[in-house]
Amino acid sequence: MQTGTFFAVSVGCGSADMLTIQALEVLKACSVICFPETSDGHHIAFDAVSAALDVSAKELLFCPMPMTHDSEKLSRAYSAACEQCAARLRAGTDVAFVALGDVSLYATAAHVASHLAPLGFPVRYIAGVTSITAAACACALELAGKESPVTIIPADAYIKNGKLVQALRAEGTKVFMKAGKSLPKLLSAISAAGLLDCSYLVQNVSLDTERRYCGNELLQLPAAALECYLSIVIVLEKRAV
Amino acid sequence: MQTGTFFAVSVGCGSADMLTIQALEVLKACSVICFPETSDGHHIAFDAVSAALDVSAKELLFCPMPMTHDSEKLSRAYSAACEQCAARLRAGTDVAFVALGDVSLYATAAHVASHLAPLGFPVRYIAGVTSITAAACACALELAGKESPVTIIPADAYIKNGKLVQALRAEGTKVFMKAGKSLPKLLSAISAAGLLDCSYLVQNVSLDTERRYCGNELLQLPAAALECYLSIVIVLEKRAV
Numbered sequence: 001m002q003t004g005t006f007f008a009v010s011v012g013c014g015s016a017d018m019l020t021i022q023a024l025e026v027l028k029a030c031s032v033i034c035f036p037e038t039s040d041g042h043h044i045a046f047d048a049v050s051a052a053l054d055v056s057a058k059e060l061l062f063c064p065m066p067m068t069h070d071s072e073k074l075s076r077a078y079s080a081a082c083e084q085c086a087a088r089l090r091a092g093t094d095v096a097f098v099a100l101g102d103v104s105l106y107a108t109a110a111h112v113a114s115h116l117a118p119l120g121f122p123v124r125y126i127a128g129v130t131s132i133t134a135a136a137c138a139c140a141l142e143l144a145g146k147e148s149p150v151t152i153i154p155a156d157a158y159i160k161n162g163k164l165v166q167a168l169r170a171e172g173t174k175v176f177m178k179a180g181k182s183l184p185k186l187l188s189a190i191s192a193a194g195l196l197d198c199s200y201l202v203q204n205v206s207l208d209t210e211r212r213y214c215g216n217e218l219l220q221l222p223a224a225a226l227e228c229y230l231s232i233v234i235v236l237e238k239r240a241v
Numbered sequence: 242m243q244t245g246t247f248f249a250v251s252v253g254c255g256s257a258d259m260l261t262i263q264a265l266e267v268l269k270a271c272s273v274i275c276f277p278e279t280s281d282g283h284h285i286a287f288d289a290v291s292a293a294l295d296v297s298a299k300e301l302l303f304c305p306m307p308m309t310h311d312s313e314k315l316s317r318a319y320s321a322a323c324e325q326c327a328a329r330l331r332a333g334t335d336v337a338f339v340a341l342g343d344v345s346l347y348a349t350a351a352h353v354a355s356h357l358a359p360l361g362f363p364v365r366y367i368a369g370v371t372s373i374t375a376a377a378c379a380c381a382l383e384l385a386g387k388e389s390p391v392t393i394i395p396a397d398a399y400i401k402n403g404k405l406v407q408a409l410r411a412e413g414t415k416v417f418m419k420a421g422k423s424l425p426k427l428l429s430a431i432s433a434a435g436l437l438d439c440s441y442l443v444q445n446v447s448l449d450t451e452r453r454y455c456g457n458e459l460l461q462l463p464a465a466a467l468e469c470y471l472s473i474v475i476v477l478e479k480r481a482v
Contacts, residue, residue, distance in 0.1 A: 127377075
């Protein structure tokens with residue numbers, strides 16, 4: 001029997017209308033849809049998908065993903081997700097594994113795909129809108145100058161390994177993802193570097209709960225904002241106007 | 242009379258099914274649709290839009306944009322585009338200005354928006370799929386490591402200002418856009434840096450003419466590939482497997 005195809009499907013940032021037509025078609029065609037289930041934010045992808053299409057006749061799999069750096073725990077979680085998917089693929093069923101943003105950036109779906117491909121299962125990535133450009137669009141910002149780079153930085157890792165200050169001094173626009181609990185430290189560092197006036201924070205972009213802050217507002221955030229999982233911080237290059 | 246809204250609408254990389262549901266709805270709702278008309282590639286956005294929706298009852302504006310670094314010529318082209326849009330907006334008509342990829346990255350639509358906003362016209366950016374993640378998805382690549390950056394680099398500018406070699410030595414994944422006629426120089430530099438085995442070239446991503454090359458293939462490209470306007474080069478970070 002021919003095996004099914006594993007589709008790693010980007011669904012955008014949360015609003016159902018951010019799905020591409022292609023993602024919608026793939027999700028409609030797959031009878032199994034998997035969602036990574038993290039302690040925060042997992043319901044957002046489910047809400048987007050279930051608002052965009054009728055999932056009542058689908059098999060829905062929720063794959064628990066611990067928010068941890070413990071590689072053994074993570075490895076066990078990935079193995080369990082892979083086994084669930086592989087069982088359906090072996091039976092000839094196509095499987096869609098959903099990713100918020102785009103599959104190529106920090107997505108569980110891509111990790112699962114990288115385990116399934118070597119087993120011989122066909123794998124396809126469906127591209128989507130990342131929170132990076134969605135956040136820029138929400139603030140009507142141009143991220144890139146004609147001659148300078150845009151750097152996407154995992155904030156939490158950079159704070160832990162002491163690279164943040166140097167990164168803030170580098171040329172071009174910086175976009176910080178994955179700040180997590182380190183968001184206050186990131187904002188303090190931006191302030192200390194004198195970059196507040198070209199900095200923007202966008203949370204829950206595209207959702208009803210979307211919030212945007214810029215400049216000095218970044219030092220006076222409400223408590224809830226400091227704990228928001230889906231935060232993008234943009235530090236624009238200072239450009240001549 | 243209330244003025245119209247200027248929508249800078251990202252339409253993805255060329256395939257009509259890469260439009261988001263939101264972009265499709267905005268384009269359907271606007272009676273004027275503008276396309277930047279460059280010497281290369283301008284028909285791609287038009288083909289995507291006209292395949293995704295019926296444009297027969299729309300006013301279509303094609304705004305010539307010279308492919309030049311001559312700032313006076315560019316300034317005149319932007320002014321002309323702005324005037325065409327402003328005339329419709331003043332009459333209360335919503336205008337959609339189309340951008341390939343995402344509006345926040347190197348888009349004429351964003352430049353036009355930045356001229357119209359100070360005149361008091363309401364401006365909205367509609368996010369879309371960039372060729373960066375679309376290229377990564379076409380090759381089923383994960384762009385980002387957990388602790389390292391992803392840097393988006395305007396290749397042509399970096400070759401002209403001598404920064405390319407240093408950029409290739411830096412940490413993390415590099416994504417080169419806008420190589421233009423410098424593509425052979427970029428690929429030679431990647432080869433000289435010993436990075437061919439983690440490098441990928443994706444051209445015309447999402448279109449029927451999409452081509453993907455990796456590793457040593459990058460040194461033996463067909464002549465047509467060396468002149469392709471829509472090229473993305475990804476140099477992946479070397480990661481432990």
